[in-house]
Amino acid sequence: MRVADDVPGEMRRRLESLAPTRLELLDESAQHAGHAGAAPGGNTHWRLTIVSAAFAGKPVVARHRMVYQALGELMRHPIHALAIHARAPDESDG
Numbered sequence: 001m002r003v004a005d006d007v008p009g010e011m012r013r014r015l016e017s018l019a020p021t022r023l024e025l026l027d028e029s030a031q032h033a034g035h036a037g038a039a040p041g042g043n044t045h046w047r048l049t050i051v052s053a054a055f056a057g058k059p060v061v062a063r064h065r066m067v068y069q070a071l072g073e074l075m076r077h078p079i080h081a082l083a084i085h086a087r088a089p090d091e092s093d094g
Helices: 007-018 060-075
Strands: 022-027 045-051 081-087
Touching: 007 022, 007 045, 007 060, 060 081
Parallel strands: 045 081
Antiparallel strands: 022 045
């Protein structure tokens, strides 16, 4: 299977390295049609909510770097934009 065949599945698989207790992934590509980085068929603009003990005590920038590292080359292609809400289990949804 090529990554392009199942981008959300591959993203979820790679994010499992962070042992999330909650993972929500939303393809928002349709909202960005015609904008930079948008591609036919979507899979370019994402919103991620992830809860993991791995984020405990880490600042936001470090958490985002952990997500980027887990996703690897997907962050160059096909992902163009990723909105990340990363928190530790004991933090509120706020």
